[in-house]
Amino acid sequence: MRNTWLIIQREYMERVRTTSFVVLTLLAPAIMTALMILPAKLATMGDKAQHIVVVTSTPQFGEMVRQRLLSANSASDRDEDDDGTSSQANDAKQTGANRTGASQTDEKQFIIDVDANPTEAERAVLRDRVTAQAIDGYLWLTDDAIASGKVTWASRNLAGSAQRSRWSEELSRIMLYQRLSKSNVSAEQADLLLKPIKVDAVRIEHGRETKDSSGKKFLEVVVMVMLIYVAVLLYGISVMRSVLEEKNSRVMEVLLSSATSTELMIGKIFGVGAVGLTQIVVWVVMAGVFALPALAMQPNLSDLLVPPAVLVAFAVFFLLGYLLFSAMYAAIGAITTTEQEGQQLQFIIVIPLVLSVFMLSSVVRTPDAPFVVWMSMVPFFAPVLMYARIVIQTPPAWQIALSLFLLIATIAGLLILCARIYRIGILIYGKRPNLPEILKWLKYAKT
Amino acid sequence: MNTVELAGVRKSYDDFVAVDNLSFRIQPGTIYGLLGPNGAGKTSTLRMIIGIIIPDSGQVLILGEPLGRAHTNRFGYLPEERGLYKKMKVLTHLILLAQLKGLTRGEASKRASDWCERFELTAWMDKKVEELSKGMQQKVQFIGAILHDPELIVMDEPFSGLDPASAVALKDAVLELAKNGKTILLSTHRMDQAERLCQSICLINHGRAVLEGDLDQIKANYGHCSVQIKYDGDAGFLHEPKLVQSFNDYGNYVEVRLAPDADTQELLRLACSKARVDRFEVMQPSLEEIFIESVSKPKPHA
Numbered sequence: 063m064r065n066t067w068l069i070i071q072r073e074y075m076e077r078v079r080t081t082s083f084v085v086l087t088l089l090a091p092a093i094m095t096a097l098m099i100l101p102a103k104l105a106t107m108g109d110k111a112q113h114i115v116v117v118t119s120t121p122q123f124g125e126m127v128r129q130r131l132l133s134a135n136s137a138s139d140r141d142e143d144d145d146g147t148s149s150q151a152n153d154a155k156q157t158g159a160n161r162t163g164a165s166q167t168d169e170k171q172f173i174i175d176v177d178a179n180p181t182e183a184e185r186a187v188l189r190d191r192v193t194a195q196a197i198d199g200y201l202w203l204t205d206d207a208i209a210s211g212k213v214t215w216a217s218r219n220l221a222g223s224a225q226r227s228r229w230s231e232e233l234s235r236i237m238l239y240q241r242l243s244k245s246n247v248s249a250e251q252a253d254l255l256l257k258p259i260k261v262d263a264v265r266i267e268h269g270r271e272t273k274d275s276s277g278k279k280f281l282e283v284v285v286m287v288m289l290i291y292v293a294v295l296l297y298g299i300s301v302m303r304s305v306l307e308e309k310n311s312r313v314m315e316v317l318l319s320s321a322t323s324t325e326l327m328i329g330k331i332f333g334v335g336a337v338g339l340t341q342i343v344v345w346v347v348m349a350g351v352f353a354l355p356a357l358a359m360q361p362n363l364s365d366l367l368v369p370p371a372v373l374v375a376f377a378v379f380f381l382l383g384y385l386l387f388s389a390m391y392a393a394i395g396a397i398t399t400t401e402q403e404g405q406q407l408q409f410i411i412v413i414p415l416v417l418s419v420f421m422l423s424s425v426v427r428t429p430d431a432p433f434v435v436w437m438s439m440v441p442f443f444a445p446v447l448m449y450a451r452i453v454i455q456t457p458p459a460w461q462i463a464l465s466l467f468l469l470i471a472t473i474a475g476l477l478i479l480c481a482r483i484y485r486i487g488i489l490i491y492g493k494r495p496n497l498p499e500i501l502k503w504l505k506y507a508k509t
Numbered sequence: 510m511n512t513v514e515l516a517g518v519r520k521s522y523d524d525f526v527a528v529d530n531l532s533f534r535i536q537p538g539t540i541y542g543l544l545g546p547n548g549a550g551k552t553s554t555l556r557m558i559i560g561i562i563i564p565d566s567g568q569v570l571i572l573g574e575p576l577g578r579a580h581t582n583r584f585g586y587l588p589e590e591r592g593l594y595k596k597m598k599v600l601t602h603l604i605l606l607a608q609l610k611g612l613t614r615g616e617a618s619k620r621a622s623d624w625c626e627r628f629e630l631t632a633w634m635d636k637k638v639e640e641l642s643k644g645m646q647q648k649v650q651f652i653g654a655i656l657h658d659p660e661l662i663v664m665d666e667p668f669s670g671l672d673p674a675s676a677v678a679l680k681d682a683v684l685e686l687a688k689n690g691k692t693i694l695l696s697t698h699r700m701d702q703a704e705r706l707c708q709s710i711c712l713i714n715h716g717r718a719v720l721e722g723d724l725d726q727i728k729a730n731y732g733h734c735s736v737q738i739k740y741d742g743d744a745g746f747l748h749e750p751k752l753v754q755s756f757n758d759y760g761n762y763v764e765v766r767l768a769p770d771a772d773t774q775e776l777l778r779l780a781c782s783k784a785r786v787d788r789f790e791v792m793q794p795s796l797e798e799i800f801i802e803s804v805s806k807p808k809p810h811a
Contacts, residue, residue, distance in 0.1 A: 068608050076597060312592035316653070318561045319586035320609035322578075 065321040066329045073304070073333025078340065087341050091348045113173045114217075115188060115200040117180055123240075124176030127203060130236045131174060180204040192218060201229075208237065280426060283450045286376055287419060289342070290383050290445055294415065297338040297384065298391040301330055302404050305395030305484075323485035328477065331388045338384070375452040378466070383445030385473050387411050393480035396487030418446035429455045439465050441472035510573045512537045512661050512692040513558055518567035520553050520716075527553040529716040530567070535694060535709070537660075540687050542707035543696040544800065550716040551696040552589060555665050558694065559586050571661070582611045585654035589665035589696075591646045593653075595639035599630065602638060603653055610657035617656060624652040628678065644675040651679060655686065662686060664695040668702060680706065700797040712800055719803045724796075731799050735792045736765045736773060742784030752776045757798075762788065764798070 077083055116131075118124035177184065177200075188200045199217025207213050215229055235256055242252040308314045317326055390411050398404040421443065425434050429451045438447035439461070448465045451457045513535040520528040528550040535541045543551050556562045557569055560576050569576045572583070594602060600621055607617035625631050628648045633641055638649065647670065655662060667683070668676050683706070687693055697703050703710055710727070712720040720727055739762040747756050747763065752775060754768040767773065773791055780786050794802075 064611075065609055068605065072597075072605055076594070080596075308594075311595060312588055312590045313594055314592065315556075315561060315588040316586060316592040316606065316650075317609065319559045319584075320581055320606070 065325045066332075069317075069321065069326060069329025070333040070336065073330055074336050077300075077334070077337045083337070083341075087344050091345050095352070112198045113175070113196075115175045115177050115191075115197055116203055117177045117184070117188070117200055118203050119178065119180055119205040121176060121178040124178055124203075126240070127201075127236055128174045128176050130239065131232060132172060180206075189216070192216065203233075279454050282372060282376075282453045283422065283426070286380065286449050286453075287422065287446050290380060291415060293338055293342075293380070293384050294387040294411065297334050298388045298411065299408075300337075301334045301388045302391040302395035303401060304330060304334065305392055306398065306401060306404060309395070309399070324477075324481040327389075327392050327481050327484045331385065331392060335381075335384055335388065371456075372453055375449055379445045379449040382466075382469050382473060386441065386445070386469070386476065387415075389473065389476045389480045393476075393483045393487070396480070396484040414442035415446070418443045421447060422450060425450045426454060430457070435461065439468055441469045444469045510537070511535060511570070512572060513541075513694065514568075514570040514573075515554075515558070516568045516570070518554070518557060518564045518569060520550075520557060520562065520564050526716050528557070528564075528713075531711075531713065531716070531718055532567075533711045533718065533721050535692060537692050538687065538690045539708045540683065540693045540695070540706050542703035542710040543694065543713065544698070544700060544703050544710055544796070545696075545713040545719075546698055549698075549713045551698075551713065552665055553716075554713070555586075555663050555694070555696055559584060559663055582657060583659055584661040584663060585610075585657065585659040587650055587654040587662070587664040587667055589669070591643070591650050593638045593646060593650060596637055598635055598637055599625070599641070599649055600634040603649065603656060606653040607656040610659075612657050620656050621652065624656065628652065628682075643670055644672050647671055647675065648679070651682065659691070661692045661694065664693070666697055667695055668697065668699070700795065700800060704796045710796070712803065714804050720799065727799065728793055728796075731794050731802075734767060734773070735794055735798060736767065736776065737762050737788065737790045737792055738765060738780060738786065739763075739788035740780060740784040740786050744784070746776070746779045746783050749776075749779060752779065764792070766798070766802075 116124050116127050118127060175197075177188070180202075185202070188197070191197045192199060195218075199215060202214040202216065213230075213233060215226070238256060239252050242255065243249065247255070308317070314326075321329075394404050394407045394410070398407065421434070421437055424431065425438070425447055428434060434447070434451070435457070437443050438451050438457075440447075444465045448457075448462065452462065511534040515534075516532050518528055518531045519526070531550075531554060543554060545551050553562065557564050558571075558576075560569075560581065571580045574580075597605070600618070603621035603625075604614060604617045607621065608614060612620070622631070622634070625634050628651075630645060630648060630652075633645060638646060641649065647667075651664075651667070654664070662683075664683075667679060671679060683693055683695075695703075695706070704724070707724055709723050710720070711718055744763075747753055747765065750768065752768055752771045754766045754771075756763050756765045765776070767776070777786070777789055780789070
């Protein structure tokens with residue numbers, strides 16, 4: 063116990079003190095933030111107000127279109143924001159960012175001029191102005207064009223389908239509005255008739271409606287999978303690398319004359335794991351500090367909070383997943399001599415992870431299909447799949463218990479097996495042992 | 510009671526037998542040498558004694574009991590190649606090694622500082638191990654092996670790669686430990702070193718003991734004397750089978766193994782009659798000679 067503790071301390075202290083650790087811990091969030099904020103900033107920077115010209119047969123109609131377009135534009139932005147709180151890919155921070163971003167761009171998104179001179183000559187002039195970049199584009203909205211049902215939007219860049227459908231949606235609404243007003247329908251009634259309908263998704267959990275959307279669920283799962291991936295690959299490799307280092311520098315022999323291989327392996331796994339946790343905690347705290355102002359502004363804050371049960375499940379499955387895979391990494395380190403060799407064997411660890419990600423979509427679609435249920439019991443998939451099921455739809459308690467039991471039992475078994483491989487392997491240099499040889503070690507390494 | 514006792518120990522790796530039916534005893538307070546050429550099984554034997562590897566059969570007794578966890582704090586181990594964390598600071602590293610052997614942090618720190626002073630490493634205590642020279646690293650390794658004041662110190666090729674000054678410092682430290690009643694087991698492939706330091710030896714080759722016991726006793730039993738001759742002229746006297754059993758020409762001089770019952774004076778007379786003799790010295794057999802003799806001689810029962 064004392065030895066294990068000493069090894070944990072050494073692994074932790076020596077790693078945390080390195081410059082690379084400090085730099086990575088402090089810089090990674092900065093890089094992540096930059097990656098998230100920069101594209102948005104760049105996008106708004108490029109988004110100068112669009113200067114467009116609406117060409118109509120009468121100035122009155124042109125002015126009306128101008129008004130409608132401007133108001134529809136800001137209205138649709140608001141709409142999007144309302145969706146945003148509950149739709150995909152919008153965690154707390156991003157929603158905050160979107161909101162401020164949107165309000166900045168609202169006013170200057172369009173500058174609309176009205177042109178009531180629908181002649182071919184004027185069209186040529188407009189064409190030249192577009193080419194000279196004096197305006198961004200023009201909308202050919204003459205009575206003839208409306209009658210034929212085909213309106214032209216001309217600009218330097220071919221409009222994307224999203225932009226085209228937005229134009230046509232808005233113009234259709236304008237036309238409907240105009241027809242309604244021609245049929246003596248008052249403006250308020252017309253507004254009422256044309257009010258768009260929004261679909262709101264609700265999830266029923268324990269007989270209560272919750273506003274959680276599947277998008278947020280999916281995000282919770284994806285964040286977990288990402289963290290497992292990063293933790294396993296980053297810290298697991300770190301475990302393997304440090305085993306190799308000790309083997310090659312022969313420190314192992316000195317340590318083994320004082321401590322058992324099990325103590326060494328467990329000390330290493332927990333020490334490196336503690337370093338990883340420190341890093342993650344620092345990141346979470348930093349993210350919290352930065353995101354707090356944005357979060358506090360959220361009117362529906364409670365909707366954004368992850369339920370405590372999910373947090374507990376996350377912590378449990380994250381830690382167990384790390385233990386499972388890092389024990390395997392330690393064993394790989396023990397049977398190989400160089401890092402290249404070790405990386406060749408990594409597929410043993412990567413394959414279960416990749417398979418779990420493949421199965422993730424089935425879990426999200428049908429969390430209680432028999433295939434999904436049984437796969438989430440398999441220890442190598444459980445950290446991802448069972449966690450995903452817990453987030454999406456609380457599975458029966460016995461299933462969670464069974465999955466946890468199998469996972470813990472596998473970890474215990476693996477630790478014992480790996481300690482044996484470790485015990486023999488760490489003193490073997492040179493040729494990598496094949497499977498029969500490893501099996502033989504397992505038989506006669508009786509520690 | 511013997512500090513270490515090996516009884517019929519055998520260890521094989523797949524088909525390769527590293528140690529075969531090896532038995533010896535080490536008395537407390539002695540310096541015991543495990544000798545043999547490279548690949549003879551010395552390191553495997555030492556590793557079995559400190560419990561890093563487990564024998565396939567046979568028994569290792571430490572202080573009269575089968576080797577167990579309780580013993581690990583009572584011996585110190587100096588591996589053949591330096592085994593230190595390169596990035597750790599010297600003092601921190603020594604404290605870690607001593608703590609793993611059961612010392613408290615404070616005590617470990619105090620003793621480490623004392624020993625560093627003795628080996629003139631004080632200025633290097635806050636440096637990383639990788640900044641030290643090989644010789645200094647070996648000193649650190651040695652300090653790490655003895656900080657917890659072990660009763661048995663196991664050293665695998667302690668003098669390899671050391672410059673003469675460091676080797677002398679290490680040798681003095683080893684002798685002092687022995688004087689203080691510690692038992693020392695060291696392996697070496699250099700016979701002359703063992704000859705100067707050890708009271709008892711075990712000579713192994715291909716995993717088997719060739720010679721074992723008290724060094725003086727071994728030499729006495731070996732019986733034959735040899736003669737070192739420096740001469741100039743006809744070497745014909747070396748081929749007189751009645752007097753010379755074998756000889757080994759070192760260039761500057763020839764070492765001659767006398768035939769059984771041969772008279773040294775007769776050989777001198779013969780040499781003088783044929784060549785000019787500059788030096789003629791009757792020698793006790795060197796360990797190296799004994800070793801070569803023992804290894805090349807066919808097994809009695811074969």
